[in-house]
Amino acid sequence: MLQKPELMGLVEAVDCDVVLPGAPEYETLRRVWNADVDQRPAAVVRCTTAEHAAAALRWCRAHRVPLTVRGGGHSLAGTSVSDDAVLIDTGLMRDVTIDTAAHTITVGAGCRWGDVDRAAEPYGIALPAGVVSHTGVAGLTLGGGTGYLSRMFGSTVDFLREVELVTADGVVRRVDADNESELFWALKGAGHNFGIATEFVFDYVDLPGLATVRLALYPAENRKEILRRFRDLGPGMPDNVTSYVRLYRAPAYWSQLPREHRGRPVVSVATVTYGDPATEPELSKPMFGTGTPVYERVSTFPHVTLQHSTDDEFRYGICHYWRHVAFREMPDELLDIVIEHADAYPGRSLNSSAHIAHQVMCPFELIAGRIHPRDHSNDSTTDIHSRWAGNIGADWEYPDERAELVAWVKRFSAAVGAWEHGTYVNFTSERGDAGRGREIYGDKYERLAKAKATFDPNNVFDHGLVDLDLAEAGADRAGA
Numbered sequence: 076m077l078q079k080p081e082l083m084g085l086v087e088a089v090d091c092d093v094v095l096p097g098a099p100e101y102e103t104l105r106r107v108w109n110a111d112v113d114q115r116p117a118a119v120v121r122c123t124t125a126e127h128a129a130a131a132l133r134w135c136r137a138h139r140v141p142l143t144v145r146g147g148g149h150s151l152a153g154t155s156v157s158d159d160a161v162l163i164d165t166g167l168m169r170d171v172t173i174d175t176a177a178h179t180i181t182v183g184a185g186c187r188w189g190d191v192d193r194a195a196e197p198y199g200i201a202l203p204a205g206v207v208s209h210t211g212v213a214g215l216t217l218g219g220g221t222g223y224l225s226r227m228f229g230s231t232v233d234f235l236r237e238v239e240l241v242t243a244d245g246v247v248r249r250v251d252a253d254n255e256s257e258l259f260w261a262l263k264g265a266g267h268n269f270g271i272a273t274e275f276v277f278d279y280v281d282l283p284g285l286a287t288v289r290l291a292l293y294p295a296e297n298r299k300e301i302l303r304r305f306r307d308l309g310p311g312m313p314d315n316v317t318s319y320v321r322l323y324r325a326p327a328y329w330s331q332l333p334r335e336h337r338g339r340p341v342v343s344v345a346t347v348t349y350g351d352p353a354t355e356p357e358l359s360k361p362m363f364g365t366g367t368p369v370y371e372r373v374s375t376f377p378h379v380t381l382q383h384s385t386d387d388e389f390r391y392g393i394c395h396y397w398r399h400v401a402f403r404e405m406p407d408e409l410l411d412i413v414i415e416h417a418d419a420y421p422g423r424s425l426n427s428s429a430h431i432a433h434q435v436m437c438p439f440e441l442i443a444g445r446i447h448p449r450d451h452s453n454d455s456t457t458d459i460h461s462r463w464a465g466n467i468g469a470d471w472e473y474p475d476e477r478a479e480l481v482a483w484v485k486r487f488s489a490a491v492g493a494w495e496h497g498t499y500v501n502f503t504s505e506r507g508d509a510g511r512g513r514e515i516y517g518d519k520y521e522r523l524a525k526a527k528a529t530f531d532p533n534n535v536f537d538h539g540l541v542d543l544d545l546a547e548a549g550a551d552r553a554g555a
Contacts, residue, residue, distance in 0.1 A: 077117040077140065077159065085118055085161065088134040092121040104164065105156060107145070108209070109504075111394035111477065112153035116143070116162040123167050125239055125247045125273040131163050132271065133245040136535065143538045144271050146184045147211015151395060152504050154267065154538040155214070165213070165273055173198060173279075179236060182275045186212045188222075189383060196379040200279045204231040206434065208383045209391075216275060217266025218501035218540065219456040223347055223381060226317045228280050229449045230456060232263035239274035243531040247273075261526040263454035264500070265516065268523075268539030269530055283315060287348045287355040287375045288384075288433045289363070292332065295340040297366035298322065298414055299407075302441070305344070306405040308361045309443025310462035312346075318362050319345045322417035323437035326424040331431055336369050340418055345433040347381070370431060385434045387427040393436075396481045397468045398488045399502035400495050401444075401461035409494050413439060413465075416487040421479045425470050439487075440466045455523055457515050461496050500540050512541035 079095060086093045094101050095118050104119045106112075117140070120131040128144075135142040145155035145164045156162055168183035171194040180202065182191055189208030195201050203224035204215055215221075220231020228234075237251040238259070250259045261269055293301060302320060309318040320342060327338040346359040352375045376384075402409070420438035444462045467487045469480035484504075500515055513520045520543075527534075527543040534544040 081138075082118050084138070085120070085131065085134050089120055089122075089127055089130045091123055091127040094119040094121065105162070107148050107150040107153065107156055108391055109149070109151050109153060109395050110392050111396065112150060112156065114153065114156040114158050116156055117159050119162045119164050121167055122163060122165050122273070125241055125271075128163050128165065128271045128273055129241045129245050129247050131161065132241055132243075132535070135161050136243075136245065141537070142535070144536070146213030146272070147187045147209070147215075149209070149211050149214055151397060151502065152506055152540055154506055154540060157538060163271055165271070168273060173200070178278055180277045180279050182212050182277065184213045184271075184273045184275065188212060188215070192379045192382045195279065196377065199282050201282050201378055202231065202234060202277055202279055203228040205382060206385070207389045208386050209389075212275060213272050214267070215501060217262060217264075217272065219264045219454070219499065220501075221499065223286070223317065223378070224280070224283075224349070226445065227283060227314045227349065230451075230454075231277075232454050232456065233449070234278045234280070235263060235275065236278055237276035238262055238266075238272050240269070241271040241273060243270065243533065243535040257526050258530055260453070261455050261523055261530075264451075264456035265523050265539070265541070265543070268527060268536055268541070268543050270536060282378055283349040285349070285352055285375050286378055286381045287352045287359075287373065288345060288381070289348070289355070289359050290343060290345045290370075290372045290431070290433045291363055291368035292325070292336075292341050292343045292370040292431070293366045293368050294336060295342070298340075298342045299410055300365045301342050301344060302405075302410045302413070303407070304362065304365050305441060305443065306410070306463065309441075310446050312361065312443060313358055314445070315349045316358050317347045318443040319343075319347075319434070320441045321345070321435065321437045322414065322439045323435065324420070324424065326426055329431060332370055341369070343435075347433070349378075372431065374433075385432050388432055388435050390427060393425060394471045394477065395468065396477075396484050396504045397466060397502050398484050398504065399499040400465045400467065400488065400491055401497040401499070402463045402465060402491075402494050403461060403496035404494055405463055406494075409491060412490050416483075416490060419483065420469075421483055422469055422471055422476065425472065436468060436470045438468060440468070442466075455516065455519050457497050457500055457517070464499070465491070466502060503540060506538070507541035509542045509544075512543060515541055
């Protein structure tokens with residue numbers, strides 16, 4: 076482990092704050108959103124410019140010190156922080172600039188999506204990204220990016236125009252479709268492996284009106300029929316209607332539910348519809364035609380409010396182990412497996428308050444894709460052509476709960492593996508090895524590996540979510 080005298084050279088090499096172990100703020104700064112990640116970096120470099128990041132990188136390379144990069148700081152898999160590595164932190168770079176003449180939003184790499192949404196709201200514009208306001212812009216974008224508006228408009232990288240990037244040689248570059256086009260392609264989906272992003276320039280969309288959220292909770296006996304309805308109708312819903320189904324056990328303190336349903340399995344159906352609220356009931360109606368709900372609620376609010384509406388459910392300080400699975404088909408056999416494993420969830424309800432949100436941390440969630448998927452030929456996003464996406468999630472507070480919950484996720488994931496058709500790389504709790512990288516990126520993997528060899532031949536950025544360097548197999552990073 077590097078000692079303080081050695082690290083003083085880093086302090087002298089960069090013109091910004093460097094926080095070392097023992098400093099009052101160190102314990103706070105070494106943490107990320109996923110509380111299961113408990114790593115102790117050798118130093119935290121608090122960059123406010125791209126040149127600060129470049130100087131830190133050059134020092135690390137000269138002294139053969141490993142480095143990691145952190146933007147907004149969610150880091151589900153924990154790859155943005157590592158024991159004894161220098162953490163290059165862009166979290167202070169939070170400027171947001173809107174240029175209506177150029178039709179762009181320029182965003183610092185330390186921004187969270189709430190920073191962007193609040194700046195954009197007065198202009199009636201937005202970026203299709205995120206469902207929790209404290210998600211980092213950098214990490215989400217570099218993995219492809221998705222959010223409430225994605226069904227209507229596409230992935231976040233569809234709107235990425237330019238990236239300011241510090242590459243492995245310590246050079247600050249402006250990367251776009253015309254300048255280092257191959258690197259730009261790689262950044263749009265596998266970008267965690269190629270450099271230190273310090274600024275993003277996006278095109279934006281005009282907000283398509285207010286968001287109306289319709290939520291209904293049904294008793295357990297309706298689950299299979301509701302899952303069938305979701306399977307059959309969800310992908311064909313209008314583009315401005317996103318549909319969700321979630322399986323979980325209703326918390327005992329949800330007093331809005333009839334007493335006989337508290338503490339018991341339920342299925343929730345939710346839709347998010349953009350546009351005129353008067354048209355929403357007819358548009359969302361197909362998703363609510365099975366059974367009698369035990370709870371219903373309809374809320375209409377601006378997009379910026381929707382983006383913040385479940386922040387407390389997904390608050391800092393909770394441990395997570397997740398797995399995203401896209402499905403090629405959803406036969407009844409798979410629905411039975413999903414219900415069986417959701418009922419076997421060994422965790423506790425960690426919801427943060429007594430209100431019932433349209434999106435909660437839960438053992439299993441399904442999101443409806445589209446019949447005609449987006450064109451992803453111009454980016455490195457994972458090759459998913461699925462009409463249904465599932466999130467398997469375990470969440471806990473205390474260390475002794477971890478082993479059983481992680482084992483449950485792995486059993487669930489294995490049980491549905493026969494129908495898997497790809498994954499969303501940002502929703503992984505494990506850093507993937509080269510074999511996993513090939514599975515995730517498919518035909519794009521070889522092109523990515525070539526780009527890696529060109530722009531980072533020494534694998535300086537070796538903490539990406541998958542291994543593009545054909546190095547040793549990765550490991551479970553969370554809590555390692």
